[in-house]
Amino acid sequence: MMEFLHMGGYAGYIWSSYGIVMVVLLLNLFFSWRRHQTVLRRLKQLHSSGNNES
Amino acid sequence: MSEQNKTWLWFHRMGSPAYFYNFAGLLLPWCVIATVILMLIGLIGGLVYAPADYQQGEGFRIIYVHVPSAWMSMFVYMVMAINGAIFLIWHIKLSDIIARSSAVIGASFTFLALATGSIWGKPMWGTWWVWDARLTSELLLLFLYLGYIGLRAAIDDRRVAGKAASILALVGVINIPIIHYSVVWWNTLHQPASISKFDNPSIHIDMLIPLLCMALAFKLFYLCILLINSRSELLEQEKRTQWVKELVTSS
Numbered sequence: 001m002m003e004f005l006h007m008g009g010y011a012g013y014i015w016s017s018y019g020i021v022m023v024v025l026l027l028n029l030f031f032s033w034r035r036h037q038t039v040l041r042r043l044k045q046l047h048s049s050g051n052n053e054s
Numbered sequence: 055m056s057e058q059n060k061t062w063l064w065f066h067r068m069g070s071p072a073y074f075y076n077f078a079g080l081l082l083p084w085c086v087i088a089t090v091i092l093m094l095i096g097l098i099g100g101l102v103y104a105p106a107d108y109q110q111g112e113g114f115r116i117i118y119v120h121v122p123s124a125w126m127s128m129f130v131y132m133v134m135a136i137n138g139a140i141f142l143i144w145h146i147k148l149s150d151i152i153a154r155s156s157a158v159i160g161a162s163f164t165f166l167a168l169a170t171g172s173i174w175g176k177p178m179w180g181t182w183w184v185w186d187a188r189l190t191s192e193l194l195l196l197f198l199y200l201g202y203i204g205l206r207a208a209i210d211d212r213r214v215a216g217k218a219a220s221i222l223a224l225v226g227v228i229n230i231p232i233i234h235y236s237v238v239w240w241n242t243l244h245q246p247a248s249i250s251k252f253d254n255p256s257i258h259i260d261m262l263i264p265l266l267c268m269a270l271a272f273k274l275f276y277l278c279i280l281l282i283n284s285r286s287e288l289l290e291q292e293k294r295t296q297w298v299k300e301l302v303t304s305s
Contacts, residue, residue, distance in 0.1 A: 007112040014101075014112065018101075024166055025275060029278070032279050039290060
């Protein structure tokens with residue numbers, strides 16, 4: 001297990017690359033999903049309040 | 055009904071925003087599941103089962119995230135540019151939505167290709183960065199994406215923004231073959247392609263399979279993001295219509 005994590009001396013390079021990729025991809029997913037929920041909530045308010053002004 | 059009619063009917067339906075919204079919503083969970091499975095296979099295959107490279111040792115494993123990111127940075131750009139062209143010529147709103155939904159994830163892939171390449175470059179080349187043709191043209195791609203996002207954000211009118219951004223994307227297409235052929239045209243530090251030589255691929259099969267899994271996983275991940283974003287964009291664009299009203303008030 002330690003040998004696997006050590007990656008033949010390249011541990012820092014490998015795990016930082018994989019880490020940065022996962023973080024950026026998950027952030028994309030998170031913000032896209034959150035935005036969808038926000039849009040749904042805002043449009044719900046718009047239509048349930050009965051006015052079509054804003 | 056003949057096959058041709060069915061195909062036309064499908065296209066016709068996809069042109070209906072309500073139908074597309076529901077279709078995208080049904081497709082999304084399957085797309086997420088497939089992405090997770092493929093990414094797990096790719097990660098385990100790439101990090102555990104693939105043999106160490108004879109020149110680069112374990113360090114070569116960075117390619118399993120670097121190469122798919124780099125491929126996707128160009129693929130997403132082409133999707134954006136082609137949809138931009140369709141929007142400019144035929145004024146199809148869905149194309150504008152797809153283009154708009156692709157910009158941030160495309161920029162992310164480009165950033166990841168540059169970042170992971172840089173991290174790979176340090177131990178292998180002894181430097182984080184060189185101004186060689188491949189790296190410079192990929193950096194230019196990142197600036198094209200950022201310019202595209204900025205241009206859209208700067209123009210309030212959605213239609214005008216779509217047109218301006220599409221023109222920018224189309225002008226920038228010239229950069230794509232430059233990135234691809236940069237390793238052939240110029241004597242660069244970046245190594246030439248090993249995968250696209252399908253007649254004689256210069257990569258071991260145990261190294262290749264995880265790479266193809268990762269590439270497909272990245273493509274599916276992009277599809278997930280595209281589905282979520284285009285649903286949001288569609289709701290925004292159609293917010294006054296009856297179907298959106300029914301959708302948001304019924305849930």
